[in-house]
Amino acid sequence: MTDTAAAGRALPHPEPAEIRLEAVLHALSDPMRLRIVRELAADEAELSCSHFVLPVTKSTTTHHFRVLRESGVIRQVYRGTAKMSVLRRDDLDGLFPGLLDCLLAAADRQSERLGDGT
Template sequence: MTRTAVTSRELPHPERDEIRLEGVLHALSDPLRLQIVRELAADGGELSCSYFDLPVTKSTTTHHFRVLRESGVIRQVYRGTAKLSGLRRDDLDDLFPGLLDVLLAAADRQRARLAGRG
C-alpha cells in the first residue's frame, strides 16, 4: 500500500491500481461494513464516523472503517476535528464495473427478505 500520509492527521489509502478485488470482497463480507457502505452510497457524499450508529464499541467501529479504507472501498479525511468517510465509487466502478451496484442491490434485497420474516 502506498503510504501517502505525511502527518498524523492524514490517513494512508491504497492508490487506485493497488485496489484488489479480493480485498474489496473481504471488506464487504462483514455485515457492519456492508451497512456502512450502504449508508455512504445512499448519501453520496462524505459522512462523519459519528454519523453511524453501529452496535459495537468505538474501537471495533474504528477497525471496520480501517478495513474499508485499507481495502480501497472508502476514503477518509480529517476536516477540522471530524473524520469524514466517503465511498470511492469512481475508483471501484472503473476497476470493477457494475460490482458495487450489484452488491448494493443484493444487500437491499436480502435486507427486505429478512425483514419480511420478522
C-alpha cells in the same frame, strides 16, 4: 493547522492500481462494514464517523472503518476534528464495473427478504 500538522493526520489509502478485488470482497463480507457502505452509497456525500450508529464498540467501529479504507472501498479525511468518510465509487466502478451496484442491490434485496431493516 500547519501543513506539517495536516500531513501528520493524513490517512493512508491505496492508489486505484493497488486496490485488489479480494480485499474489496473481504471488506464487504462483514455485515457492519456492508451497512456502512450502504449508508455512504445512499447519502452520496462525506459522512462523519459519528453519523453511523452501529451496535458495536467504538474500537470495533474504528476497526471496520480501517478495513474499508485500507481495502480501497472508502476514503477518509480529517475536517477539523471530524474524520469524514466517502465511498470511492468512481475508483471501484472503474476497476470493477457493476460490482458495487450489484452488491448494494443484493444487500437491499436480502434486507427486504429478511426484514432486518439494515
